[in-house]
Amino acid sequence: MPSTFVLLTEAPFSVEEMFDISLDIDAHVSSMAQSGERAVAGVTTGRIGLGETVTWRARHFGIWFTMTSEIAELERPYRFVDRQVRGPFRAFTHAHEFEASGTGTRMTDRITVASPIFGRLAERLVLVPYLRRLISRRNAHLLAALGRA
Secondary structure: OOEEEEEEEEEOOOHHHHHHHHOEHHHHHHHOHHHOOEEEEEOOOOEOOOOOEEEEEEEEOOEEEEEEEEEEEEEOOOEEEEEEEEOOOOEEEEEEEEEEEOOEEEEEEEEEEEOOOOHHHHHHHHHHHHHHHHHHHHHHHHHHHHHHO
16 A cells, blocks of 8 residues: 655745646756756656656665656646656655645645555655655745746
């Protein structure tokens, strides 16, 4: 059984701005500089769309990983889902949801991950905390990037 966690981010930007920057490959690469993440195949720059894939190469836990994700669902500007189609996890799904709030946009990240080894124990002790910090830093970077635009 995979683990799921939710991360909420409040943003002083419109739903459309948050949606668009969340699909932007260049913004994602910039937000993941600490892991050396880069897009190496599929859509490697600009905005990715429904049915398109991107292959990421990044270093996490001191190990280089390659993962291909597909935009499996897209309802602009409210929701999109990316799923691992090839990579290190038994399963990885990231649903991004955007709704207007009193101060701008509430962005909800719902991530479901299944560890390739050690199952739920590895998910609870290592993967979920690590991914929560990673997505949190990514979201802070996206907000800062919009603030400079």
